[in-house]
Amino acid sequence: MSARAAGLVACRNCGQVHQLDTLRCKRCDSTLQSRDSQSLQKVWAWLVAGMIAYVPANLYPMLLTSTLTDRSESTIIGGVIELVDYGAIGIALVVFAASVLIPVGKFAAIIYLAVSVQRGSGRNRHGRHKAYDVVEFIGRWSMIDVFVVAILSALVQLSAIATINPGIAAVSFALSVIFTMLAAQSFDPRLIWDADRTIHD
Amino acid sequence: MTDTPPPGPAPMHIRPAKTPLLQRLxxxxxxxxxxxxxxxGAAWQTYSDRGVRITITFDNASGVQAGTTEIRYRDIRVGLVEAVEFDEGLGTILVHARIDQDIAPYLDADAQFWVVRPDVSVRGISGLDTVLSGPFIEGNWNTTADVAQTNFTGLDRPVLTRASQRGTIIQLQSDNAGSIAAGAPVLHKGLEVGYLEKPQLNFDGSGVVVSAFIEAPYDRRITSSTRFWDISGFSVSFGAGGVALNVNSLASLIEGGVEFDTIVSGGDPVTDGQSFTIFPSEQVARDSLFVDPSAEVLRVAVLFEESVTGLVRGADVRFQGIRIGEVSEISAIVVGEGDLAEVRLQAVLDIQPSRLGLGADATADAAMTLLSDFVERGLRARMVTGNILSGSLFVELAQIEDALPAIMARTSGRYPVIPTTDSDISDVAATAEGVLARINALPVEELMNGAIDMMDSIERLVDSEDTRAVPSSVIALLDEARGLVGSEELQAVPAELRSVIVEIDAIVARANDADLVTSLDNVLEVASSALVNIEQATRNLPRITAEIETLTVRANQLELDALVTSAASTLDAIDAFVASEDTRALPGSLNGALEELRAVMAELRAGGAVENVNTLLASANAAARAVEDAVSTLPALSAQAGRLVSQSEAVVASYSERSRFNAETLATLREIQAAATAVSALARAIQRNPNSLITGR
Known part of the structure; x- marks a missing residue:
């Protein structure tokens, strides 16, 4: 039994339940939609945009470090390898997780959710809902890289001796994270359960 | 809910109308x-901007790092090294680099690359900025785009001439590069106007070629008549002109360098790559201006019989002081055949016809004709000392008066021969020896002894108590004088003098009355007759002198035989004469007479009485008589001297040569002569001034 089957529609913002044909929430005035017909489209669109942005984020340098004698540009993976070379494996793992594992994991999770909804699969609906919650929650932590770059760039501006500037990758990476978060948000988790309905109807 | 279908019409299959794809998107x-x-877009941008990949081959690429080392052109970054690797044989290092798109077309065949590292040299420190930033690769290419290349060979050393510099590159040739280093300066009037590149062997290995870059606008100072010379290190020249030491800048002392100057005008402007010769010194360079290396040279030989030590190749050949050529060869050749064969030393002279005044394009034949003509008129070759210290010689062609007739002929050997004359060689050793011998002969020791004696005497004099007492005596004397002057008596003198003068006036008035003048006339007459006598007596003296002279002449012809025996007696006789009472008395009696006169005069002055004047005149008369008497003995004296002379003559006649005795004789005779002269002088004095007998002066 779903709200839709009962002729009702719940506001996704405040949870107020309305008649199915109500257009706007009478409590918070947000648009009411029983099912977002374009949800999957949006998910795919944001996901593709996020993945496109993730390519230059990895190819271009993240940090432009120039010191008195040296001038180096490091990409994300390059930075991780450098950290490993210096023996800071712990930090390397954190950076690697935040910059590579989480974004890539999110791409994979969203693709899995979207594909499973499209195919109307009814298996493991609880697991998929949990996965959606995790993706939604963890998405924002991917911004940790961007914050590090922003803080370093702001603090290390010692003129000729040492300066750190953000590279193009920093912007790309931030965009990638934002697009991925939007993709996750565009996903209507109720679709997970609709598949079950169609099967049992 | 039940499983039965709901009542009412079967649910309609409502299919939503197919909305267009675009609306559903x-x-x-x-x-x-x-x-x-x-x-x-970004990817395309990156791809299209990434530049042209080139490969530079280096033997040594120390410090070049992929991703860090920049490629610079005129100190601006134009590329970045992407990779550094070995080539297949590990022989060289390949440096791959990306060059900016807009620069790449200029990288044609003339592009050069080298690694810039810190460099410390005599001329300064360069590339210091690479100490911190690490080395970079510098490129140099011209500003015209040609066929672009991607493979280049890196240089070991920076090129000195940048493509952007304006100037002229010329080639300099030298015998050796011992004094030339890459980067050595090219100077003009002391200004650094260019530099030398690295010297290289020329194509046949017989010399060294070095490129020199002369910066604009100084390159306009170079013409085809410009001369370059070496200014490396310092030079000491020791020639006929003396010793000259030349030192240039410290850098040129270590690194070498060349200087140039255009001394004569009229040369053609130079173009890139024109070739010049580096002369060993400025003097040689300047001399070379007047020698056209392509001009014909007349070679003639000179055969010397004496040693040619000191004559070297390159020694000057001078004609009336002007250098007309040089000695090009010295060798020994055999002249004549069989028993007459002898070795001569042949010097070959290279003579510049143009220096003989024949004009710039004179041929050797013309010079030959001229020289032959000169030789017939007495031109001869000889060696002359150029420098007395070094003993160097040069060959001089000189016009010799009354030279034996000769012609210029090819008697032997390959060259026409100029006949020689005696050489004019001053030997420094012989000259110095003569000088030393003269110095040796100087009576230095006697002079020193004399000086020492004199100083001793002075010392004794100064040391003596009398001398020391002098100052105090002088002071005492002055004191006394002061006392005397201050005495009242002396002060009273002027008044007394005045009264005396009044009295004298009176006396003079009375003297006029007493007919004093007549008496004086008498006195003077008597004195005058005395003088006549004296004059007669002295008239004989010249004769005596003449006789003595003849005696001296004869004495010169004396023989030595009777010398010893006769000498003593003669001298004795002379002594006796000299010591005789008459001789000695003569001055004495004269003196006495004069003393008397003086006493009378004193009395006259002291007395001042007119009455005494008559007696005075009488006394004067007597005195004059006494003089007369005394003088009357002079003839006798002369006669005695005459006898003595004849006696001496007899004795001395046996003498032949000058000897000690002879000398003594002469000395004695001279004394006699002197005595006679004294008498004569006295007589003349009296004659000239009879009044002196009266006044005592």
Missing amino acids: SLVWVVPIIALAVSL
Whole structure:
């Protein structure tokens, strides 16, 4: 039994339940939609945009470090390898997780959710809902890289001796994270359960 | 809910109307499309901007790092090294680099690359900035784009001439590069106007060629008549002109360098690559201006019989002081045949016809004709000392008066021969010896002894108590004088003098009355007759002198035989004569007479009485008589001297040569002569001034 089957529609913002044909929430005035017909489209669109942005984020340098004698540009993976070379494996793992594992994991999770909804699969609906919650929650932590770059760039501006500037990758990476978060948000988790309905109807 | 179908009509299969694909598409799709477009755009931009990849081959690429080392052109970054690797044989290092798109077309065949590192040399420190930033690769190419290349060979050393510099590159040739280093300066009037590149062997290995870059606008100072010379290190020249030491800048002392100057005008402007010779010194360079290396040279030989030590190759050949050529060869050749064969030393002279005044394009034949003509008129070759210290010689062609007739002929050997004359060689050793011998002969020791004696005497004099007492005596004397002057008596003198003068006036008035003048006349007459006698007596003296002279002449012809025996007696006789009472008495009696006169005069002055004047005149008369008497003995004296002379003559006649005795004789005779002269002088004095007998002066 779903709200839709009962002729009702719940506001996704405040949870107020309305008649199915109500257009706007009478409590918070947000648009009411029983099912977002374009949800999957949006998910795919944001996901593709996020993945496109993730390519230059990895190819271009993240940090432009120039010191008195040296001038180096490091990409994300390059930075991780450098950290490993210096023996800071712990930090390397954190950076690697935040910059590579989480974004890539999110791409994979969203693709899995979207594909499973499209195919109307009814298996493991609880697991998929949990996965959606995790993706939604963890998405924002991917911004940790961007914050590090922003803080370093702001603090290390010692003129000729040492300066750190953000590279193009920093912007790309931030965009990638934002697009991925939007993709996750565009996903209507109720679709997970609709598949079950169609099967049992 | 039941499983039975709900009542009412069967549910309608409501199929939503097919909406067009475009309406069903979400607007969100715009975002990935933009993202894609931007990404692709950026990728394309990066790809198209990434520049041209070139490869530079280095033997040594120390310090070059992929991703860090820059390629610079005129100190501006134009590329970055992407990779550094070995080539297949590990022989060289390949440096791959990206060059900016807009620069790449200029990288044609003339592009050069080298690694810039810190460099410390005599001329300064360069590339210091690479100490911190690490080395970079510097490129040099011209500003015209030609066929672009991607493979280059790196240089070991920086090139000195940048493509952007304006100037002229010329080639300099030298015998050796011992004094020339890459980067050595080219000076003009002391200004650094260019530098030398690295010297290289010329194509046949017989010399060294070095490129020199002369900066604009100084390159306009170079013409085809410009001369370059070496200014490396310092030079000491020791020639006929003396010793000359030349030292240039410290840098040129170590690194070498060349200087140039255009001394004569009229040369053609130079173009890139024109070749010049580096002369060993400025003097040689300047001399070379007047020698056209391509001009014909007349070679003639000179055969010397004496040693040619000191004559070297390159020694000057001078004609009336002007250098007309040089000695090009010295060798020994055999002249004549069989028993007459002898070795001569042959010097070959290279004579510049133009120096003989024949004009710039004179031929050797013309010079030959001229020289032959000169030789017939007495031109001869000889060696002359150029420098007395070094003993160097040069060959001089000189016009010799009354030279034996000769012609210029090819008697032997390959060259016509100029006849020689005696050489004019001053030997420094012989000259110095003569000088030393003269110095040796100087009576230095006697002079020193004399000086020492004199100083001793002075010392004794100064040391003596009398001398020391002098100052105090002088002071005492002055004191006394002061006392005397201050005495009242002396002060009273002027008044007394005045009264005396009044009295004298009176006396003079009375003297006029007493007919004093007549008496005086008498006195003077008597004195005058005395003088006549004296004059007669002295008239004989010249004769005596003449006789003595003849005696001296004869004495010169004396023989030595009777010398010893006769000498003593003669001298004795002379002594006796000299010591005789008459001789000695003569001055004495004269003196006495004069003393008397003086006493009378004193009395006259002291007395001042007119009455005494008559007695005075009488006394004067007597005195004059006494003089007369005394003088009357002079003839006798002369006669005695005459006898003595004849006696001496007899004795001395046996003498032949000058000897000690003879000398003594002469000395004695001279004394006699002197005595006679004294008498004569006295007589003349009296004659000239009879009044002196009266006044005592």
